[in-house]
Amino acid sequence: MKKIIRQLIxxxxxxxxxxxxxxxxxxxxxxxxxxxxxxxxxxxxxxxxVNAKTQKMAPRKIAxxxxxxxxxxxxxxxxxxxxxxxxxxxxxxxxxxxxxxxDIYEKDTAYGFSNMGNGQKVQVEFVSANPTGxxxxxxxxxxxxxxxxxxxxxxxxxxxxxEYYINDAGKQIQTLGLSVFLRCRELDGHSIxxxxxxxxxxxxxxxxxxxxxxxGDWVFTVSEEKAVAFCxxxxxxxxxxxxxxxxxxxxxxxxxxxSEQALMDSGKVASVIQKFKDQQLIYEKDDxxxxxxxxxxxxxxxxxxxxxxQGTYFASDIAYHQDKLDRGFDRIIDVWGxxxxxxxxxxxxxITASGKDENQFxxxxxQLVNLLRKGVPxxxxxxxxxxxxxxxxxxxxxxxxxxxxxxxxxxESPLDFDLEVAKQKTNDNPxxxxxxxxxxxxxxxxxxxxxxxxxxxxxxxxxxxGKAVARIKEPEEIQLIKHLARYPETIRSSAEYxxxxxxxxxxxxxxxxxxxxxxxxxxLTEDPDLTAGRLYLIFAVQKVIRNGLTLLGVSAPDSx
RNA sequence: GCGCCCGUAGCUCAGCUGGAUAGAGCGCCGGACUUCGAAUCCGUAGGUCGCAGGUUCGAAUCCUGCCGGGCGCGCCA
Numbered sequence: 218m219k220k221i222i223r224q225l226i227x228x229x230x231x232x233x234x235x236x237x238x239x240x241x242x243x244x245x246x247x248x249x250x251x252x253x254x255x256x257x258x259x260x261x262x263x264x265x266x267v268n269a270k271t272q273k274m275a276p277r278k279i280a281x282x283x284x285x286x287x288x289x290x291x292x293x294x295x296x297x298x299x300x301x302x303x304x305x306x307x308x309x310x311x312x313x314x315x316x317x318x319x320d321i322y323e324k325d326t327a328y329g330f331s332n333m334g335n336g337q338k339v340q341v342e343f344v345s346a347n348p349t350g351x352x353x354x355x356x357x358x359x360x361x362x363x364x365x366x367x368x369x370x371x372x373x374x375x376x377x378x379x380e381y382y383i384n385d386a387g388k389q390i391q392t393l394g395l396s397v398f399l400r401c402r403e404l405d406g407h408s409i410x411x412x413x414x415x416x417x418x419x420x421x422x423x424x425x426x427x428x429x430x431x432x433g434d435w436v437f438t439v440s441e442e443k444a445v446a447f448c449x450x451x452x453x454x455x456x457x458x459x460x461x462x463x464x465x466x467x468x469x470x471x472x473x474x475x476s477e478q479a480l481m482d483s484g485k486v487a488s489v490i491q492k493f494k495d496q497q498l499i500y501e502k503d504d505x506x507x508x509x510x511x512x513x514x515x516x517x518x519x520x521x522x523x524x525x526x527q528g529t530y531f532a533s534d535i536a537y538h539q540d541k542l543d544r545g546f547d548r549i550i551d552v553w554g555x556x557x558x559x560x561x562x563x564x565x566x567x568i569t570a571s572g573k574d575e576n577q578f579x580x581x582x583x584q585l586v587n588l589l590r591k592g593v594p595x596x597x598x599x600x601x602x603x604x605x606x607x608x609x610x611x612x613x614x615x616x617x618x619x620x621x622x623x624x625x626x627x628x629e630s631p632l633d634f635d636l637e638v639a640k641q642k643t644n645d646n647p648x649x650x651x652x653x654x655x656x657x658x659x660x661x662x663x664x665x666x667x668x669x670x671x672x673x674x675x676x677x678x679x680x681x682x683g684k685a686v687a688r689i690k691e692p693e694e695i696q697l698i699k700h701l702a703r704y705p706e707t708i709r710s711s712a713e714y715x716x717x718x719x720x721x722x723x724x725x726x727x728x729x730x731x732x733x734x735x736x737x738x739x740x741l742t743e744d745p746d747l748t749a750g751r752l753y754l755i756f757a758v759q760k761v762i763r764n765g766l767t768l769l770g771v772s773a774p775d776s777x
Numbered sequence: 778g779c780g781c782c783c784g785u786a787g788c789u790c791a792g793c794u795g796g797a798u799a800g801a802g803c804g805c806c807g808g809a810c811u812u813c814g815a816a817u818c819c820g821u822a823g824g825u826c827g828c829a830g831g832u833u834c835g836a837a838u839c840c841u842g843c844c845g846g847g848c849g850c851g852c853c854a
Contacts, residue, residue: 250793253800263796266834276834301797302834347854389854505852516780516850523852530854558781559849584782585848592788626790629782631847633789638803642816645789645803649816661813668813703793710793722791725801736809736818777816 229286258306265303276303314698319680321757329705334375341367343552345382348456349393352607354586361623363552364469365717373712381471386478394449400425468770486536513566535567552581583628589635614639621648624721651728658759659775685749693734724765
């Protein structure tokens with residue numbers, strides 16, 4: 218509809234110029250939007266205001282000329298008005314909205330999809346938590362945001378690749394191995410001295426038990442060095458399986474799990490360091506190797522190889538991001554917790570330094586999650602071992618509620634996640650509000666089938682029944698269709714800004730319109746045409762609700 | 778001290794990237810089920826958009842400076 222109006226305006230403006238009513242035929246960018254107040258029409262444009270300067274005319278004067286040239290010959294316009302400082306308001310004929318419905322039926326699960334991305338290759342890397350402990354809710358937020366962004370981009374014609382980067386090399390893995398090894402000894406009846414910087418959680422015992430189950434006392438028959446190394450590998454593998462399982466319960470699957478160890482074994486880390494050395498971008502100071510990140514916008518230079526010869530995380534990350542771009546992605550998106558924001562400049566610097574385009578690298582920073590129960594904070598702390606895991610949260614409140622709550626906030630806002638609120642089936646917890654629309658419509662359709670022998674196929678065919686469609690004319694019905702018409706642009710803006718919460722809010726609004734309509738008007742009536750028209754409408758609503766929930770990874774139940 | 782994020786109704790949050798009279802939900806109060814699912818709906822009340830300047834036809838939105846909260850500033854990961 219916006220497209221139609223935009224064309225109408227441009228045609229009128231050009232015609233006015235040809236007739237010497239306007240002074241210039243260059244028209245700056247103008248917007249068309251839905252006014253907040255019904256009295257301002259269905260759509261409104263600021264055309265006259267933004268053109269005031271180039272036309273050297275008063276906005277209202279421009280608006281008057283334009284309206285004259287728009288005239289009344291468009292099949293979609295009921296009337297136009299000039300208002301306020303120079304807005305032109307368009308009132309659309311109700312029947313002009315009907316094609317939205319047939320479009321929904323035609324496209325069905327692909328309604329609202331676009332080719333905005335034009336097949337561009339995009340990689341979304343998210344979660345990437347160290348496999349040294351269970352996921353917590355903060356990881357969950359990044360996981361859900363990353364996954365939904367990926368879905369939305371896919372719907373917009375991007376070729377999306379989801380990846381998890383496993384930090385399975387380095388000191389923390391050694392520490393994990395030592396932790397498990399010590400717990401094995403403890404389980405064997407030895408008294409142990411368990412260092413503070415080892416992983417304190419009970420899950421270490423679980424892994425130790427599993428290891429003993431599989432390998433018996435083997436770890437005590439070899440050197441401690443060898444045993445710890447084995448424990449590390451064993452434990453990391455277990456943790457990754459555990460992490461993958463938890464993510465699967467959230468409906469998240471990755472296209473690729475990328476191992477840091479494999480990256481190092483491939484020699485790519487060493488070769489990229491050598492390359493930057495050759496280019497004088499890496500230099501030696503105090504027995505360590507430093508990357509000149511400051512020259513590319515970072516606060517200071519960063520160490521890539523410590524004076525003990527060990528590479529830092531940054532070294533792997535440089536190679537990893539080089540590798541991502543080398544794999545041909547047009548855009549690489551990293552979803553990180555906000556506590557890592559200090560890392561952005563150095564990664565960006567490494568990309569710039571390599572001669573690649575830093576704009577291909579985008580970071581989504583999700584703010585931290587405060588876990589609460591009835592308003593009081595639940596203490597968190599990984600090292601202490603006292604924390605509620607993501608799995609426990611999912612088990613308690615359910616996947617759909619967890620996902621939806623995380624997606625009803627802008628990811629840059631800190632999030633209070635209250636376990637008790639998340640379990641409530643009230644409007645404090647809008648996932649059920651939206652799902653209820655879907656279930657309600659399923660229920661009506663079932664009833665239509667049982668009592669009036671109108672099945673889904675018959676409803677779909679109603680688009681060819683002009684008599685029935687013409688019966689859709691209540692204000693609440695037209696309102697619903699207008700709302701459905703906004704779905705495609707909601708997907709597009711969610712993708713453009715990588716903000717899935719826009720979709721969540723859209724669905725809540727649509728749900729509100731539906732519930733209001735439902736309470737005011739009956740769908741199943743004694744009048745066959747009226748009934749058919751309304752079934753046609755609500756089935757379309759249901760499709761859009763389902764599509765939107767799918768993009769957010771939330772189920773659309775037929776009953777609840 | 779420096780950097781990033783946040784500050785909007787009693788609470789939790791939106792506000793379509795500068796538009797018209799700033800919106801939802803929860804909570805409070807009052808209503809609606811013999812008819813398609815009351816996990817719903819309808820109505821009332823609630824605001825110096827943290828503060829102060831600036832930019833312009835127009836600012837919650839952009840710029841500057843403060844105030845308050847969170848996070849980060851390692852040859853840790």
